[in-house]
Amino acid sequence: MTAETRALGRLLLSPAVGLLFVWMIVPLAMTIYFSTLRYNLLNPGMEQFIGLENYIYFLSDPAFLASLQNTLVLVGSVLLITVVLGTLIALLLDQVVIGRSIVRLMVIAPFFVMPTVSALVWKNLLMHPVSGLLSYIATSLGLTPIDWFADMPLLAIILIVAWQWLPFATLILLTALQSLDEEQREAAEMDGAGAFSTFFYVTLPHLARPITVVILIETIFLLTVFAEIFVTTGGGPGLATTNIAFLIYAQALIQYDVGSASAGGMVAVVIANIVAFFLVRIVGRNLEA
Amino acid sequence: MARRVSPARIAVATVAAWIVGFVIFFPILWMILASFKTELEAFAIPPSFLFFHWTIENYETVQGRSDYIHHALNSLVVAGGSTLIAMLIAIPAAWSMAFAPSKRTKDTLLWMLSTKMMPPVGVLVPIYLIYRTFSLLDTLGGLILVLCLGNLPIVIWMLFTYFKEIPKDILEAARMDGATVRRELIYVLTPMAVPGIASTLLLNFILAWNEAFWTLNLSSSDAAPLTVFIASYSSPEGLFWAKLSAASTMAIAPILVLGWFSQRQLVRGLTFGAVK
DSSP: OOHHHHHHHHHHHHHHHHHHHHHHHHHHHHHHHHTTEEOBTTSTTOOEEOTTHHHHHHHHSHHHHHHHHHHHHHHHHHHHHHHHHHHHHHHHHTSOOTTHHHHHHHHHGGGGSOHHHHHHIIIIIITOTTTSHHHHHHHHTTOOOOOHHHHOHHHHHHHHHHHHHHHHHHHHHHHHHHTSOHHHHHHHHHTTOOHHHHIIIIIHHHHHHHHHHHHHHHHHHHTTOOHHHHHHTTTOSTTTTOOHHHHHHIIIIISOBHHHHHHHHHHHHHHHHHHHHHHHHHHHHHHHO | OOOOOOHHHHHHHHHHHHHHHHHHHHHHHHHHHHHTSOHHHHHOSSOOSSOSOOOOHHHHHHHHSHHHHHHHHHHHHHHHHHHHHHHHHHHHHHHHHHHSOOTTHHHHHHHHHHHHTSOGGGGHHHHHHHHHHTTOTTOHHHHHHHHHHHHHHHHHHHHHHHHHTSOHHHHHHHHHTTOOHHHIIIIIIHHHHHHHHHHHHHHHHHHHHHOOSHHHHHOSSTTOOHHHHHHGGGSSSSSOHHHHHHHHHHHHHHHHHHHHHTHHHHHHHHTTTSOO
């Protein structure tokens, strides 16, 4: 490679690097700075340095613990549902199925629905306590219909978000399954391995890495679920469906408490970074291969 | 060599797969059906599945309100604009890392990936205040800027994984034949890069069209895209189900079609090349 090419390479790369650097550093530096101030947009001009007080206030606020718990329950449940169901559906679609491409289209469709649409369609058309389809089905079966958003709001949100992310897990695991060597599986079967041992000793180890990738990428997005909560419950009733992202939003743009919201923002950045650390390592290892 | 599969097994798998597909797709189907009902029928118990009075009245109403068109155009401008600008910045960068890699290329790529890991809510406060100061709130330019920067890492990564697959031997062969850099770009590289560029464009457009954190927080009316417009149906209880369904159907239909074309690229783009 000539020196000329190298210089051209640097020149072409620099706008992207520069922009991303500014995009990352400036807001982050401002968030850190604001997080050390007593700063409320309702009292402009009264900013004052208070050190770590915002962090103490944010972390000891009962709302933080409640929202941390909701965040973990939401992320954990959606991961469990999407990975388990996604694996099963991917195994099913990997079989010889008549009209598989149409079935696959139906399965991935929810991923392309904008979050505000899926949330409102589920909330109204399906989960409404009187006129929703689920309540009609429950009544027809002689069961008591569930008032989803009053009685189990977090579960309702979990179901909506899991429905949106199930296609993603399914599609990735299906792609991975299709790359599993057919001969490898046949060899296992010829050696007398049954369907279950083939699954546990051949298929599952092959899926380990794609499943890890699904878990990490979904976690990144699920940690900041926002629109689904914003249009259905507004974080309520009480704090029942407030996750960390929504709590920070509420402190920033409803209570205008810039200082506390910034401290919360830093907490969110730290949590996301722990996940990102592992994802970047896995992707980086792949880059060398 | 294909597996020999018994007809019974095919039948069972086919029935099971179609049931699963139908159940997963059902909420969308139910919404599309509701969009052709009258408001009373959409809310009625027991619900009617197919034998209702089909009407396109809701579509006429929603489209008749000039604001639907206004928000749809905003979606188009924001998603299209942010995608095009991101491509303009990303293509040279991805080209550079794929064809003129240096010792730092791997670190640069991983660093770019890590910027995508930053939760948007972590920088909501400063972005909101910067936008307020520079009067960028509720402007198309403001939304284009934030979505462009937010998706830039994914765009660069996707392009990079495509460009890296273009065999370098071809470039060398062209160079041996005396091709100049410009000719090499036009006649050798571009035709091989076009499919990758097209899929990246498509996926990024979809992501930008459906983005619902920054659009909800930074726009309200003038620049509001469809995500925000649909959110405005959240307040009144049960009165506008059919119209909500019609507006939603129109909002997702174009993306659903584009998405179905881009399923393969979706896996690649969203896993940063870790699963192909």
